[in-house]
Amino acid sequence: MNETIGLKESAWAITASTYVVAGSASGTAERVRRRIIGTLVGVPLGLACLPLVEHVPLLAWAAVAAAMIIYAMAMPERYDVACGAFAFTLIVTLAIGGVHSISFLGARAWETLLGGVVGLLAAKFIFPLRV
Numbered sequence: 001m002n003e004t005i006g007l008k009e010s011a012w013a014i015t016a017s018t019y020v021v022a023g024s025a026s027g028t029a030e031r032v033r034r035r036i037i038g039t040l041v042g043v044p045l046g047l048a049c050l051p052l053v054e055h056v057p058l059l060a061w062a063a064v065a066a067a068m069i070i071y072a073m074a075m076p077e078r079y080d081v082a083c084g085a086f087a088f089t090l091i092v093t094l095a096i097g098g099v100h101s102i103s104f105l106g107a108r109a110w111e112t113l114l115g116g117v118v119g120l121l122a123a124k125f126i127f128p129l130r131v
Helices: 012-020 025-048 050-057 057-076 079-096 100-128
Strands: none
Touching: 012 025, 012 100, 025 050, 025 079, 025 100, 050 057, 050 079, 057 079, 079 100
């Protein structure tokens, strides 16, 4: 799939497709919805914090620490909030580590969407989960 559709980091799509599978097809659909919502909130917030990484890295690390606390508190009841916190943390820590390509960092959102759809299709058609 990397060569066919140009995935920047296929591990993001693979992780999303495995983590969204729940005990039933409807549960999987709900997890996909929550993961996508969380990621579509967390990635833009992370991208918005890129100036902090450049100019105030200590504040960026504090934001990452707060996001990981939110992640731990939100799992598993608020999967959407947890996914948003994790997406934020990933974007900011990649930027702190020297990855500044907006297209690479933004790929987190659409590759998670792709992985969620693959997980949902697998739960519905390949390994149908019943309640």
